[in-house]
Each structure stands twice: as C-alpha cells, then as structure tokens.
Amino acid sequence: MNQQETDYRKQKAKSRLAWGVAIFFAIFWLLVALIPFAFMILNSFRKQFDMLSQGVFHFPDPWFFDNYPNIVKNGFFGYFFRSVLIVGISLVLMLIISSFAAYPLSRMSFRLRNLIYAGIVACMSIPMHVTLIPIFKMTNKMGLRDNLFALLGPYVTFALPMSIFILTAFMMTIPKEVEESAQIDGCNKFSNFFQIILPLSKSGLSTLAIYNGVSMWNEFAFANTLLTSANQKTLPLALGQFKGEHSADMPLMLAVLVLSALPMIILFIIFQDKLVKGMMAGAVKG
Amino acid sequence: MSKKKNTLARENARSTAFAATVFLLPALILIAIYMIYPIFDTFRTGAFKWNGISADRIYVGLANWKTLLADKVFWSSFSHNIIVMIFSILLQIPIGLLLATFLDASGRKANIFKIIWFFPYLMSSVAIAFLFNYILATNGGLFSSIATLINGKRTLVDLLGKNPQALFAVIGVMAWQFTPFYMVYFIAGYSNIDTTLYEAAIIDGCTRKDYLFKIAIPLLGPIFKTACTMSLIGSLKYFDLVFNMTQGGPARGTELMATYMYRLSFSEFNMGYGSCVAAGMFILITFIALLFNRIFVVKEDY
Numbered sequence: 001m002n003q004q005e006t007d008y009r010k011q012k013a014k015s016r017l018a019w020g021v022a023i024f025f026a027i028f029w030l031l032v033a034l035i036p037f038a039f040m041i042l043n044s045f046r047k048q049f050d051m052l053s054q055g056v057f058h059f060p061d062p063w064f065f066d067n068y069p070n071i072v073k074n075g076f077f078g079y080f081f082r083s084v085l086i087v088g089i090s091l092v093l094m095l096i097i098s099s100f101a102a103y104p105l106s107r108m109s110f111r112l113r114n115l116i117y118a119g120i121v122a123c124m125s126i127p128m129h130v131t132l133i134p135i136f137k138m139t140n141k142m143g144l145r146d147n148l149f150a151l152l153g154p155y156v157t158f159a160l161p162m163s164i165f166i167l168t169a170f171m172m173t174i175p176k177e178v179e180e181s182a183q184i185d186g187c188n189k190f191s192n193f194f195q196i197i198l199p200l201s202k203s204g205l206s207t208l209a210i211y212n213g214v215s216m217w218n219e220f221a222f223a224n225t226l227l228t229s230a231n232q233k234t235l236p237l238a239l240g241q242f243k244g245e246h247s248a249d250m251p252l253m254l255a256v257l258v259l260s261a262l263p264m265i266i267l268f269i270i271f272q273d274k275l276v277k278g279m280m281a282g283a284v285k286g
Numbered sequence: 287m288s289k290k291k292n293t294l295a296r297e298n299a300r301s302t303a304f305a306a307t308v309f310l311l312p313a314l315i316l317i318a319i320y321m322i323y324p325i326f327d328t329f330r331t332g333a334f335k336w337n338g339i340s341a342d343r344i345y346v347g348l349a350n351w352k353t354l355l356a357d358k359v360f361w362s363s364f365s366h367n368i369i370v371m372i373f374s375i376l377l378q379i380p381i382g383l384l385l386a387t388f389l390d391a392s393g394r395k396a397n398i399f400k401i402i403w404f405f406p407y408l409m410s411s412v413a414i415a416f417l418f419n420y421i422l423a424t425n426g427g428l429f430s431s432i433a434t435l436i437n438g439k440r441t442l443v444d445l446l447g448k449n450p451q452a453l454f455a456v457i458g459v460m461a462w463q464f465t466p467f468y469m470v471y472f473i474a475g476y477s478n479i480d481t482t483l484y485e486a487a488i489i490d491g492c493t494r495k496d497y498l499f500k501i502a503i504p505l506l507g508p509i510f511k512t513a514c515t516m517s518l519i520g521s522l523k524y525f526d527l528v529f530n531m532t533q534g535g536p537a538r539g540t541e542l543m544a545t546y547m548y549r550l551s552f553s554e555f556n557m558g559y560g561s562c563v564a565a566g567m568f569i570l571i572t573f574i575a576l577l578f579n580r581i582f583v584v585k586e587d588y
Contacts (some may be wrong), residue, residue: 009491022391030403033402033462036406036417039417039428043420052337054494097313100313101309101310104305110302112298125572127519129523129525129547129564130328132564133327135324137338153320157320160316160455189301193309218411220529221526221548225552239413257413260413262410264409272401
C-alpha cells in the first residue's frame, strides 16, 4: 500500500517535470514564431533613420504613422485588388473544373477510369519550375504578355491534381443510394451532379478554397515571370516594386510587409478550423 | 430477353462514358496544355542554343546536356539542394511532431499556441525573404543587436554575407516558415487515430507516455513518410525564398537548381541551356522521389 503510494507520487512528480519541460519549449517556440512579427510591426512605426539610431529593442519614439498612408498613396491597393481578382477568378474556375473531374472519377465506372485517376495523381509531383519557360513562351504567343490574366491558366491547372484527388476521396463517401433514388425519379447524370453531388460537397469545396487560396495569394514564380509592369503586378511582387522605389527606407518596407501579411492572418483567425481541416484532407492521402 | 438486357447495359455504359468524358474534359485539357506539353517542350528547347527572344534557334543536339554534366555551378547548386533537404527533414519534421504532440496532449486549452505557432506559414515566401533580410542584417539587425547586448560592445553578426553561414541562415528561415505546416499535418494524423485505441490502452494500464511512444507515434508511420516525401520534393524545387533573400549569393553559396535555372533563362538570356537545366532538375527530382518511395515502404494497414 505504502509502496504503491510512493510510486504514484513519483510518477506524478515525473509527469509534472515532463509538463514543465514541455511548456518551457512551447513558450520558447512561441517566442521564435512571434519575435519576427514583433520586429516587423514595431519597426514599421518608425521614421527611416530612427531604426538605426534607436536600436531594435527600443520602442518607436515617437510613434510614426505616416508609413502606412504613404504606401497607400503609392498604389498598394492596386496590387491588393489585382491579387483579390486573380485569386478569386482562379479559385472559382478551379473548384468548378475539379469537382467536374472528381464526379466521374468517384461515382462512375468506365474503362479508362483507373488510368486517368493514376495520371492525375502523378501530376501532383510535377515541379512547376520545369514548366516555367514553356509557359512563358506560350503566354507570349497567346498575346498575354504582361497581362494579369496570363496567370489564370497556370494557377488553375497547378491546383487541379491535388484538388481532384481530395474531392474524389470526398465524393466517394457520399452514399450511392442518394443518386440511385434520384435516377429513378428521372434525373440524368448531369442534373444529379448539380442538384445532389455538388451541394453535398460544399464542405470539401470550402476547405479546398482556403487551402489553394493561400498558395495562390502567395504565389511568386509565375507572377514574376509573366508580369513586368507595375500596373499588372500582384501583391507578392509589390514588395520588390516598393523596394526598387524606396530601397533604403526599411520601416516603410516593413509597413508594406505588415499590410500584405495582414489579410491572411485575419482570415486565418476567422476560418482557423476550416484551414486545419483542409490540410487534414491533404494529409489523409498519406 | 437476355439480348435486350445486353443492349440496355451497353446503352447505359455508353451514356456513362459520354458523361464521364464531358465532365473530365476541361481538367484534362488544362493539364495537357499547362503541365504535360511544357515538360516535352522543356526537353525540346533544351536541345537548342537560344536566347529566348530572337527567331534564330540553333539546334545543338546533346551539347547542352554535355555542358550540364560538367557544369560545376549546377552540381554545387544540386548539393545545396541536398543539404537543404537533409536539414529540412531533420528540423521541420521533428519540431513539427513535437509541437503537434504537445497540442494533442494538452487539448483545447492550448489553442492559442496552435494559432500563434501557425502564423509563420501564413506569410508569403517573398515577404519572409524581405523580413529576414532585415532581421539578419549585419547593421541594426536582430542578431547583431542581441550579440551587442550580450558582449556589451558593438558586435556585428554577418549571417548572409559569408559562406557557408548564408546557406544555414536560409535553412533556419525555411524551418521557421515550414514547421507549422508539418505541425498541422501531424495534428491531423493524431486526430485520425481512433479514440477507442486510447481508451483501450488506458484500461490495459498504459500510462500517457506509453500510449504516446508505443501506440500513437508508431501509428503515425504513413503520415510520417508522406511528410518526408513532401519535404524532400519541396526542398529540391525550392525557389521563392532564396531568389528574394540572397539571389543565390554570396558567390553562389546559396544557389539552388531552380534559382540557377531562372537566372540562366530570364536574366542571362540563355533559354536553351536554361531549359536543359530545368529538364535535368525534373529528372533528378523524379528519380530521387521514386528512390525514396522504394526505400521507405511503410506498411499502411493497422
């Protein structure tokens, strides 16, 4: 009895120690994650030369708010709205096309089904950089050189394989009977899709929208290759553009960074659970 | 009777095939145009000497490939990719697993940790590149300031200006950016484990620690393998961060295959050879990914 009690105490002390160590590391990593953000936000409220003279550990003195209006005056919202536009259109197209493709792959049996499915899954690992030069050439031939909408094709296509894969798995979980009863009521495959399968896939579609939205919002390589003039560039390119115009003004650049990171952080705090679910859907493919 | 049934079945199959074709066509056309054709085109362009602009392309056959095999810059870029790959797997995945384990063990009350830990992944690579250029700056950067504070006198820490520090600075920034991704990945893995397994283990007298090390982590095997594969492929095609942070410098010390390809094609206007580098990159990535999948076959059923 006594022996048991001391064992229990020992174990409890041990687990308390383990938790102590765990919490220490948790807080350490919290600081690692947060300090760059603190650096970015605090310094964006300084005047250009205050940063070096005051040092990074000193709070801005005085707080300087003009960096933000300055950026807005220099066309920040142009970049912002172009990004919203291209990501919005790409996402809508991508979701329509991938749910179209996932429907027969998940709920019909036809001859080439397995081959097509395997092919699409294999496309997930194609590195986009290998396609950069051909797509650059293609875009020039199409007359879309330095045009925001040149990004539409690559953005939609490179999100397709993964989305089709996840949606196929998702649609497989919808019970067969739902469709069969509709078929008896005289629905064909097309009205089945629009009236039954698509509405039932809503939660899968929304997680995919968030997951792909983040990567399209941040996309750099295609945008940098296909767009050259400031009035076509998207938000990730705005940073380079502002740097070209105000290279020495570090606080101003940091203010650009804050503004460009803010939308994603706000969206994440609102849709946190959805995003994590979207990534889980991706994780299931393991 | 049976003949009639047969034609009906055939009719049905035909209408299914028709519907399937209509539904699949848009996706297949886009994939053919933007993924399959470009790969062939990359290999074809790789056989020319071409600046990317003028109409005269000179067919050089395999000459570009010969250059590539002897190209010291390409192979040193490839070795940087391999170093990045090894350290990505060694840093991001274990830390991600630790963070996920902590969150899984502490439940909903640690939600604030999850939110903040995820923040770095929300910034674009470009923004991170700019931010860390300032944070790592020799003059007035965070590390220099900390060193000055500790030393008590002005100390400059030059992380991006020298080799091999620059490559390791880049690796550190990558770990900062991508650890949250693997964290969420492992959270998903943990939440896919049936809760009855935990209950059964506790009834059988397991401690929390036993459950974690003998049941939960082994069950993460398949997820672990996928995470490694993703990290592996991701580090072989890495581009955005390095392109914006160090431009491959100093003295090509952080040059990667993708940044080398990009520089050749779009700044040095050597698009023929650039395509050849891209094709070489494609072959290497495919080969390494297949090799990895062959070596680490994890049993998926439990």
